[in-house]
Amino acid sequence: DTEVTQTPKHLVMGMTNKKSLKCEQHMGHRAMYWYKQKAKKPPELMFVYSYEKLSINESVPSRFSPECPNSSLLNLHLHALQPEDSALYLCASSQDRRGGETQYFGPGTRLLVL
Amino acid sequence: GQSLEQPSEVTAVEGAIVQINCTYQTSGFYGLSWYQQHDGGAPTFLSYNALDGLEETGRFSSFLSRSDSYGYLLLQELQMKDSASYFCVLGGSQGNLIFGKGTKLSVKP
Numbered sequence: 090d091t092e093v094t095q096t097p098k099h100l101v102m103g104m105t106n107k108k109s110l111k112c113e114q115h116m117g118h119r120a121m122y123w124y125k126q127k128a129k130k131p132p133e134l135m136f137v138y139s140y141e142k143l144s145i146n147e148s149v150p151s152r153f154s155p156e157c158p159n160s161s162l163l164n165l166h167l168h169a170l171q172p173e174d175s176a177l178y179l180c181a182s183s184q185d186r187r188g189g190e191t192q193y194f195g196p197g198t199r200l201l202v203l
Numbered sequence: 204g205q206s207l208e209q210p211s212e213v214t215a216v217e218g219a220i221v222q223i224n225c226t227y228q229t230s231g232f233y234g235l236s237w238y239q240q241h242d243g244g245a246p247t248f249l250s251y252n253a254l255d256g257l258e259e260t261g262r263f264s265s266f267l268s269r270s271d272s273y274g275y276l277l278l279q280e281l282q283m284k285d286s287a288s289y290f291c292v293l294g295g296s297q298g299n300l301i302f303g304k305g306t307k308l309s310v311k312p
Contacts, residue, residue, distance in 0.1 A: 109252055120298050131290055131302035161204060173267040179245060186298030189253055194245040 090148045092116075093195035095166075095180050104170060110179030112163040121163040124154060124179040126197070132179055136164060139186035148164045159185035170202045205229040207303035209291050214309045215281055223306045225291035233294040235267050235274045240254045240305070241287045249289075250276065278308075286310045 102108050112121065119141045121145035124132035137194045138157040146155075152174075154166040163180055177197045183190040207227045215221040225235070234253040238246040252258050252267035252274060264277040278285055286309055293301040 099205060122298075131305050132300075133302075134299050137298060139298065142232075157221075178213065183298060186255060187233070189294045190298060191248045191251065192300060196245050 091113075093180055093182055093193050095178075095195035095198050097198055098196065099105060099199050099201075101203065102167065103172065103203055104172070106170075107166070110178055110180075110200075111165065112165075112182075112195055113161055114182040114193070115161055116182065116184075116193070117160075118182035118184055119160060120183045120190070121157065121179040122192065123165050124130055124181065124194075126177040126179055128176075136165075137186060144174045158189040165199075170200075172202050175202045196202070205232070205260060205293055205295075205301050207291050207301065209289075209303045209306045211304065212307045212309070214311060216311050217281055217283060218278065219281050220279050221281060221308065223278075223289050223291075223308070225274045225276075225303060227272050227291070227293060227303075229272075229293055229301075233296060235265070236292040236294055236300070237263075237265050237276045237301075238290045238292055239287050240249075240290065245247065246290065251294075261267050281310050284310065 094186045123135040126132040136155045141157045156164040179197045180195040181192040209225045233268045237249040240246045250265035262279045267274040288305040290305045291303040
């Protein structure tokens with residue numbers, strides 16, 4: 090099983106809402122990632138978790154709050170987002186947080202902030 | 204900092220061979236990867252070069268020259284389904300990936 094799943098597939102939220110994105114993998118990977126991708130742009134790294142601990146935060150605004158409840162799950166809590174936060178949010182996982190490890194991406198959550 | 208340059212668009216015909224070049228600037232990296240992304244889809248891994256030279260995986264090959272800060276992805280026997288965006292990606296020591304801006308490949312019949 091080389092699948093990373095993400096829910097929901099689509100999400101529309103207002104600027105005052107609180108919502109969460111979920112990501113799950115059952116490959117036994119110990120590193121998990123959140124990326125943000127705007128239309129016609131490359132994915133941009135937001136957070137890296139290694140062994141359930143946050144190891145990289147790429148200066149992401151605090152309105153995005155990641156959480157790793159266990160080695161298979163990764164959440165991204167959203168609060169007070171702005172319209173410019175509308176994007177595709179991709180989750181990925183890899184065997185370990187080593188350079189060169191192949192990352193497996195989920196299908197993404199397409200987020201629209203109104 | 205780190206940066207990658209690759210052509211924004213490439214067009215080729217079915218059955219042809221196409222090469223997508225990538226040049227980069229970095230103070231250090233583990234290797235160069237290539238990811239494919241279809242419109243509306245997720246990036247999927249294609250190939251990885253940790254060392255200089257050529258790596259072949261089916262119809263796809265990738266090359267790296269660290270001394271020239273250069274790599275390329277070679278796609279042979281192009282098929283319509285190869286129409287997608289292709290990203291060259293630097294692998295950082297922290298497991299982070301730095302994506303180039305992507306090359307949109309259009310395969311024509």
